[in-house]
Amino acid sequence: MTNVLKKEDYIRAVPKEYEFKEKGILPITDELYQYILKVTSNEPELMKELRIDTHNNSQMVMQSSPDQGQFMALLVKLVGAKKILEIGTFTGYSTLWMASALPEDGKIIACDVSEEWTSLGQKYWKLAKVDHKIDLRIAAAEDTLEVLKKSGYSETFDIVFIDADKSNQSLYFEYAIDLVRSGGLIIVDNVLWGGKVIDTAHNDIDTVGVRSLNEKLKHDKRVEISMLALGDGVTLARKI
Ligand code: CA
Numbered sequence: 184m185t186n187v188l189k190k191e192d193y194i195r196a197v198p199k200e201y202e203f204k205e206k207g208i209l210p211i212t213d214e215l216y217q218y219i220l221k222v223t224s225n226e227p228e229l230m231k232e233l234r235i236d237t238h239n240n241s242q243m244v245m246q247s248s249p250d251q252g253q254f255m256a257l258l259v260k261l262v263g264a265k266k267i268l269e270i271g272t273f274t275g276y277s278t279l280w281m282a283s284a285l286p287e288d289g290k291i292i293a294c295d296v297s298e299e300w301t302s303l304g305q306k307y308w309k310l311a312k313v314d315h316k317i318d319l320r321i322a323a324a325e326d327t328l329e330v331l332k333k334s335g336y337s338e339t340f341d342i343v344f345i346d347a348d349k350s351n352q353s354l355y356f357e358y359a360i361d362l363v364r365s366g367g368l369i370i371v372d373n374v375l376w377g378g379k380v381i382d383t384a385h386n387d388i389d390t391v392g393v394r395s396l397n398e399k400l401k402h403d404k405r406v407e408i409s410m411l412a413l414g415d416g417v418t419l420a421r422k423i
Contacts, residue, residue, distance in 0.1 A: 256284035264341035271347030275304020282313035346372040349389035375416025
């Protein structure tokens with residue numbers, strides 16, 4: 184039982200500023216995060232390889248964590264999704280998790296601008312034998328979204344996952360609202376944007392884009408939302 188945290192280890196892992204009593208929030212230390220992974224993570228070997236391959240090939244911190252991937256797969260099953268739209272695919276790690284959770288006749292339309300990054304994903308989608316569920320569209324996301332809207336895809340997706348350039352966060356959300364069915368789920372990634380959302384020194388277009396959508400959603404009567412401190416922050420929005 185060496186890999187189970189003992190009570191004294193757990194207490195040591197909790198930071199001094201632990202304010203659970205007052206705020207009902209537990210700050211997640213490295214030790215607690217490792218614990219979460221240890222007791223929950225069931226990341227399949229292929230997904231782990233893709234994650235490491237991405238890490239070795241990219242300087243960018245754009246990839247979802249294993250616990251987030253697993254959470255997305257669970258959402259796919261909870262929603263009973265058959266049609267998913269992914270705006271921003273990168274190396275296809277989240278795509279792989281979601282495709283694996285879809286039924287055999289399920290489909291993901293995956294939008295990205297990069298042949299280079301998505302080709303890494305395509306290799307693993309094939310290895311995992313889920314490539315037939317993924318329809319990759321290489322183009323500016325706005326162009327693909329406009330094509331989908333004009334060709335009868337409005338209100339047809341069960342899940343829309345927004346994880347592309349953050350400056351267009353609000354624009355993609357408007358397309359998502361159009362394209363997702365009533366009762367369907369919009370998942371917005373990186374809503375805490377490395378903490379920059381609360382740092383007034385950061386006013387670049389991406390940070391402003393993330394902040395701007397975050398602040399609008401609370402009063403958006405078209406959706407019910409919850410923001411989770413998972414990964415880099417994830418907002419779930421159910422279309423009413
Ligand atoms: Ca992301």
